[in-house]
Amino acid sequence: MSVGEAVEARPRRRRRAVIFGVVVALVLALLFGVPYWTLVLAGNEWPGPVPAVLSVVALVAVLAFPLLMFGGHGRGMDRAAIIADTMLGVVWVLFVWSLLGNVLRVVLTIAGVADPVRSRIVTAVVALIALVLLIWGYAEAMRISRVRRVDVTLPRLGAALDGLRVVLITDTHYGPVDRAKWSRGVVDVVNSLDADVVAHTGDIADGDVSRRRAQSTPLGDVRAALARVYVTGNHEYFSGAPGWVEHMTELGWTWLHNKHVVVSRGGDDLVIAGVDDRTAAGSGVPGHQADHAAALAGADPSLPVLLLAHQPQQIAGAVTHGVDLQLSGHTHGGQIWPFHYLVRTDQPALQGLSRHGERTQLYTSRGTGFWGPPFRIFAPSEITLLTLHAA
Template sequence: MNPILFFTAFLGVFILINMYISKRLIAKLDIKDKYKLYLRVFLIVNFFGIIGYMLGRYYVDIPNWLYFLFSLPIGILFLLFCTAIIYDISRVILHHSPISQKRRNFFKRSLDISSLVVASSLSARAMYEARYVKLEKVNIKIKNLKKPYKIVQLSDIHIGGLIDKDFIHKIVQRVNALNPDLVVITGDLVDIDVKHAKETLDELKGLNSKYGTFFIVGNHEYFHGIATIIETVKALGIRVLENENVYIGEDGEGFNLAGVYDVFGYRTKTYMPDIDRALHKLQESPTILLAHQPRYIEEVKDSVDLILSGHTHGGQLYPFKFLVNLVQPYISGLHQHNENLQIYVNKGTGFWGPPMRLGASSEITDITIIPL
């Protein structure tokens, strides 16, 4: 997409959201006009923060502390928007309720106060939750597997902005402490021009495991020069699975590990996923497929036992989870798709956009596959 067109459309959406919040929330509050003015000024400042975020992420270099401040407005605005919708619906219901005017006024004042308190509290909580990356331990039983293997899954790190060298260094230390058999990174590793991410990516050289680290591209790699990103990741000693498979373990006792390009490749007509090629010449052992988006499960063959995905961020900010669910069959965690196929969806090790998470913590996934 043309950057100018994307930038214009992006800001246009936020202008409409600001207008809705101003007219359907702020204008309806029973507070003094000067406080309404303060809230509208806050919306304007918040909007300019979003512009600063876009410029800082894709066009100009800014200090990390300033980038942090510019990152918050998107999340704050989204939570305000959700609050405004609930407030608007509640206000209409209250207006038509068969109660006395005195009681209606009481409930209206309560609604006004609680709406502002809830929006502020959720924003603070979301910023707090984003500070921590949780370790999720999962045991997955797989048919015909001969012995257990430990796989550590990272996904949706989104290097760039606040996801910097120090963040990756700490992630690498935590992964190595788990002593995994292999590490897999299921897409959206880089979210800026790779020349600005080189120093941060170099930290991944420190990952230690018995069989190595494996990577597949996500949709965001297509936005920042997918070919260059693939070559850069390969130079780190990480195996990039490009519609292909490798065998993990000793013959007869291991499993096939396959990986495909992301479904976003269908839009670009380059680097398109090809499940037949990815599963070509599999050994007679269980197969694990790395596919960035859970919805790729509809193209998967019967020969696959487990899919490891990401992309959804678990919704990242809880109300957004319902929108994600419209396009993805699974949002997070382990699911039995059919009799033979399971899927695990990582909620993301980093975050995209605001440093905020609500009801969807970042995760490092410690997966132990065990014989059924």
């Protein structure tokens, strides 16, 4: 870049920074402001110092939140990340139910209920629902994932492979909360399922291998009769992708870096291919990009293909290349209701089995772990057992 280009680029960077700052400020104002208005102001007429105390709490929270988020996720301070992520989950739930609570306010107004009774009813309902959902959502996030059993018919699957058991785990997101014991529990469940193939479709962790080694090491004890296969997710590219693929290889997993393996049983074969995450090309990691053609290069076109791709959005490439079944994660099923509406604006599927084109099916897992806020509300985690059937 020339000196002149560098000088011209500086104002653009400043404009982008200003726009970003304004957007963040508006988002924070809405997220914190709507619950504050609903629970503290809005005609509640709280006695004595209650409004002042609650206002101070709200002000401290809104000022501390970006600092904690930057320290936690920008500088790798796990304790700050835990506090910031928990605050994000709490304020999101309060924001959503405050919006819905104000619908109740309209109903009460029509029914002739006046303030402060009306506002206090709304506050009580919002606070109670939020409290129950947060307690339940935390328990859901921390529990060992349930097994979700799915039968998938692949017309091109050979008869000898009928009943092949594929276990899918994804989005484990080992992070600031130490979940080494949880990780061991997940592996124990996986090993109880007598899998032929175990697949991990990425987002192993948030943080590099040195920081998350204890949580991820149990993956080395996963058992599979035919193959243990892995592809990168977008979070690998925030957390040192080369280190994670090396670590998974050391743990005995086969990294499907735009390549495939063939598994066989009773004379019938299945191609298991994998592609890098769709964000890999822009990550700056040399040689990383999603390449379906490379992944299937040399594969017998008459054989059925099982493809690992982190994001459901990568299904277009799978359809183009005649894949029979793609396994993905990434969406977390929305994780905290109603965030799934935003997820669906970016992804063609949220969770479960769906068909795309004449041949290709897609299974999207809700994820085995959680990211960020330690809550799962109306989007339980899963360990998926897919049983493949011939036509």
